Amino acid sequence: MSSTLGSAPGPAVTVKSYPVVAGAGIPVFGGEFDPTAFHVSRRGSFPNDVTITWFTRGRS
Template identity: 55%
Template sequence: MVGSTPAHDVDPAVTVVDDPLALVRQLKREEGTGSDIRLRGGGRLAGALLPEIDELVLKGYPVVAGTGIPVSDCAFDPTVFDVAEHTAFPDGVTVTRLTRARQRTAP
């Protein structure tokens, strides 16, 4: 179980799972679904799913607000990604798309 899990009877349209990593691996094996899995927010869940994350989209804002939501709430285990695209907007907001590096280790 990852983070704070809602009750299993939240909404009939919602499926709560105890092992999200196993579910993502199962979905990636199914034809046509592997590239359509999206996670928005949730550092704990992202940390649990890190072995299966192929792409990250990080948004940056020119504001220091103190603490925030970590990108990944997991043990230190460097995972190398390549910058695939980086966009800076006039207001200082940035959007960076990262893809998992192949055949390379963390520095």
């Protein structure tokens, strides 16, 4: 997958989304509330409806 879709440069968050709901899940972030702006730098999808989105911190 990474050779096809590449990766985002710099501080980034990658989110993979699956079309499934399975229980309560695991929290993604812990600690105190500290809003941080991210923007979508790249998005990809697959035939099985899985998507992957790269978010880069702030605006460049």
